[in-house]
Amino acid sequence: xxxxxxxxxxxxxxxxxxTLATKKNLMHLATGDLLRAEVTAASELGLTAKxxxxxxxxxxxxxxxxxxxxxxxxxGSGGVLLDGFPRTIRQAKALDQALTTTGMEIxxxxxxxxxxxxxxxxxxxxxxxxxxxxxxxxxxxxPQRLDICDDCDEKLIRREDDRPEAVRNRLKVYETxxxxxxxxxxxxxxxxxxxxxxxxxxxxxxxxNAVE
Ligand code: AP5
Ligand code: MG
Numbered sequence: 001x002x003x004x005x006x007x008x009x010x011x012x013x014x015x016x017x018x019t020l021a022t023k024k025n026l027m028h029l030a031t032g033d034l035l036r037a038e039v040t041a042a043s044e045l046g047l048t049a050k051x052x053x054x055x056x057x058x059x060x061x062x063x064x065x066x067x068x069x070x071x072x073x074x075x076g077s078g079g080v081l082l083d084g085f086p087r088t089i090r091q092a093k094a095l096d097q098a099l100t101t102t103g104m105e106i107x108x109x110x111x112x113x114x115x116x117x118x119x120x121x122x123x124x125x126x127x128x129x130x131x132x133x134x135x136x137x138x139x140x141x142x143p144q145r146l147d148i149c150d151d152c153d154e155k156l157i158r159r160e161d162d163r164p165e166a167v168r169n170r171l172k173v174y175e176t177x178x179x180x181x182x183x184x185x186x187x188x189x190x191x192x193x194x195x196x197x198x199x200x201x202x203x204x205x206x207x208x209n210a211v212e
Contacts, residue, residue, distance in 0.1 A: 001026065001079035002104050003211055004086070004190075006182060007112030009056075009170040010119040010126070011196045012203060014135050016112075017083040019204055024079065024211065029071055031064060031084040033133045040130070054160045056169035058087060058177060065094040072102055080104070088177050092184045109185035110210055112196030112203070116171060123167050127156035141200060 003026065005013040014030060021028035035053060038046030045063065052059045068085050086092040099105060114122075125138040129149035136143045136156060143149060147156045161170060185191040192210045196203055 001107045001211075002099070003079075003081045003107055004109040004185070005081065005083045005112070006109055006178070006185070006191075007196060008114060008116075008119050008174045008178075009167065010122040011112035011114045012122075012200070013083045013112060014133065015141070015200060016203055016207055017081055018134065020207055020211070021081045023208065024081075026079040026081040027075055028081050028083060029068070029085070030133070031067065031082075031087075033083075034067060034071075035059060036130075036133070054166065056161050056166035056173060058173060061088055061090045061094075064091060065098075068095065069098050072098055072104070075102075086181055089180050089184060092181050106185075106188075106190050108192050108211055109190045110207065111182055111185075111191055111193045113193055114196040118197055119171065120167060123162050124164070126159070126162055128159050129154050130157050 001024075003020075005017055007013050014033075017028050017030065020026070035046070035049045039050045039053070040046070048063070049059045058064075064085060064087075068082075068091075072080065082095075086095050122137060122140070125140070127136045127138070127143075127147065128134070129136075129152060131152045131154040132149065134149060134151055135141070143156065148154070149156060160166070182191060194203060194206045194210060198206070
């Protein structure tokens with residue numbers, strides 16, 4: 001089973017993916033998390049990606065397609081939850097192609113619908129665990145102890161790309177480059193829309209129904 005999560009920056013993809021992947025025993029492949037791990041490791045890929053990410057631009061398609069192809073080929077027969085890929089039409093077509101090679105099929109592409117006003121509120125108050133990448137929010141989803149991850153006791157950080165200028169660019173990039181991907185899956189009859197503006201628990205419950 002392959003599930004694709006689509007939605008704007010701050011829509012709640014990562015928050016929901018961690019719970020759904022555990023519930024359904026899926027491998028959570030989050031391209032943003034994979035890239036941030038490369039940045040932390042100061043690898044060549046990380047150094048290339050960092051400038052794009054900090055500005056809120058997309059990392060070039062060839063890099064991302066190579067990254068996902070390699071991961072999909074090594075997953076075996078288990079289910080996968082893709083969070084943050086594909087984000088361009090070229091990536092979506094490359095994914096279709098890669099799936100014909102692996103024999104996997106997209107079960108559902110789930111679009112998290114959230115207003116821009118709410119996205120800005122969520123990103124402005126987000127803190128993230130640099131170790132497990134779990135996201136918190138100052139008001140909507142605070143950690144039990146101030147600035148400390150509930151799961152791994154790490155000190156939470158603010159993502160560089162959650163600065164207002166980078167958020168503005170990410171939302172623009174999303175409109176121009178990722179919105180067309182919704183139509184790609186709509187035409188394929190795979191797109192399911194979920195109201196991402198509800199509470200975290202209500203969204204999780206809609207998602208669980210959507211993947212049944
Ligand atoms: P990535 O890390 O994927 O960022 P993103 O898509 O911009 O999405 P976010 O992680 O910001 O948001 P999210 O939807 O996961 O929301 P979250 O659950 O954290 O990508 C980062 C960068 O990497 C890109 O800009 C690009 O440079 C590069 N990149 C990655 N993939 C790429 C690709 N395929 N191609 C090219 N470049 C790529 O929640 C947000 C906040 O809201 C949190 O504070 C959370 O607590 C809160 N929240 C969540 N749900 C709710 C709710 N229901 N109610 C209230 N608050 C909520
Ligand atoms: Mg995320």
